[in-house]
Amino acid sequence: MNTALFDSLDGVADALSRCMKCGNCMAVCPVYLTEKREASYARGKLAIAEAVLRGDLRLDDESVQEKLFNCIVCTSCMQSCPCGVDVSGIVIALRAALARGNGLPAIKKLIFRTLRNPPLFNRLMKTGASLQGLGLRRIPGDAGYELRFNVGLLAKRIFPGLAATPFREQAPERISFHKPRATAAFFTGCTFNYIFPGVAWDVVQVLVENDVEIVIPAGQQCCGIALLAHGDVEGARDLARKNLDIMDTCGADHIVTACGSCGESWQHGFPNLLADDPVYGPMADFWKSRTFDISTFLTEVVPFRKPEGRIAATVTYHDSCHLKKVMKVFAEPRTILQSIPGVTLKEMARPDACCGSGGSYTITHPETSAGISGRKIADLLRTGADEVVTGCPGCMMQISEGLSRAKQTMAAGHYISLLARSYREAG
Numbered sequence: 001m002n003t004a005l006f007d008s009l010d011g012v013a014d015a016l017s018r019c020m021k022c023g024n025c026m027a028v029c030p031v032y033l034t035e036k037r038e039a040s041y042a043r044g045k046l047a048i049a050e051a052v053l054r055g056d057l058r059l060d061d062e063s064v065q066e067k068l069f070n071c072i073v074c075t076s077c078m079q080s081c082p083c084g085v086d087v088s089g090i091v092i093a094l095r096a097a098l099a100r101g102n103g104l105p106a107i108k109k110l111i112f113r114t115l116r117n118p119p120l121f122n123r124l125m126k127t128g129a130s131l132q133g134l135g136l137r138r139i140p141g142d143a144g145y146e147l148r149f150n151v152g153l154l155a156k157r158i159f160p161g162l163a164a165t166p167f168r169e170q171a172p173e174r175i176s177f178h179k180p181r182a183t184a185a186f187f188t189g190c191t192f193n194y195i196f197p198g199v200a201w202d203v204v205q206v207l208v209e210n211d212v213e214i215v216i217p218a219g220q221q222c223c224g225i226a227l228l229a230h231g232d233v234e235g236a237r238d239l240a241r242k243n244l245d246i247m248d249t250c251g252a253d254h255i256v257t258a259c260g261s262c263g264e265s266w267q268h269g270f271p272n273l274l275a276d277d278p279v280y281g282p283m284a285d286f287w288k289s290r291t292f293d294i295s296t297f298l299t300e301v302v303p304f305r306k307p308e309g310r311i312a313a314t315v316t317y318h319d320s321c322h323l324k325k326v327m328k329v330f331a332e333p334r335t336i337l338q339s340i341p342g343v344t345l346k347e348m349a350r351p352d353a354c355c356g357s358g359g360s361y362t363i364t365h366p367e368t369s370a371g372i373s374g375r376k377i378a379d380l381l382r383t384g385a386d387e388v389v390t391g392c393p394g395c396m397m398q399i400s401e402g403l404s405r406a407k408q409t410m411a412a413g414h415y416i417s418l419l420a421r422s423y424r425e426a427g
Contacts, residue, residue: 260323309425320392
């Protein structure tokens, strides 16, 4: 991404000039495939950007804003673009310009300020966990809770339950070995910390099984990808600097993530955001090459011990957008799955098609998100698999909700949990 796009629209015209308007992006855009509107996919949004630069459209026009935010920023269009147009960068540049000129909407400002205040965020999440039984109906199985009452965008939605105790309050800050093969900091992200602590423990177990010394800094914060996607550039920079300070002093040689969005932030977001910062720019570049999705860490840094516990299951794998399309991780999780005795991997059609989550997109655009999810659910059900696994907690939530609405019993989980289970089965 052109770093100049974060702070002004000066570089947008040059980025736009690369587009030859071929329309290849139409065939892969999950929003267009659901809505069938020109403004839904990259070519339409780039036309809006050109009109804004010409002065024919205003960024503060509600119709322009609606179209700019009707984008998951999944980067699917960028994978099929023959000219390498930085569509995500252009969209975020326009959103950032809107935030600079008009300020953030009140609800976004409140949410993002909370994310930047860890003690407050932690208290709110723990309070939510203690109150989640009020006004909510428990969904059979592990899908989570369904709202009983109408609260606008959240009405009739299914959300996973919040952990009574966040993962980082359960886990020690360091798990040491006499002769570790490597020392890695586990960047948990928000979702594993507050919603899926069981998966976080599976990550820990897998690292322990492979003699990796683990550091879990208690002070780590949100990666900030949501803030950046909505144009809060300075908020995202603030979180990046705080996370860099924490990791730079924790004594780890590597950073391990189990979420494509968090990994993307360390490998790309932080270096781009801080490229012109004389102090934090070099720090971000240092950790960029030392941050790995756990599948890459296990296959390239410390070749993992082959599991022996047998798991009789047929699984299908969903490639999350940020993990495959930005971090370029797709073979490694499959290598791990295929190493587990008893596990049969059955690929679905279009395994890298977006599931429609997009973080907050599933809340702000529920109908389109559900349409995208419906295609994904149909693809994975056609495999006949027992379970669908992925490398992104956001995708886990989206797919679980889709399966529950379709009244399907297929489980949705993280691929690393199968490896941890195999280690446990072997004793």
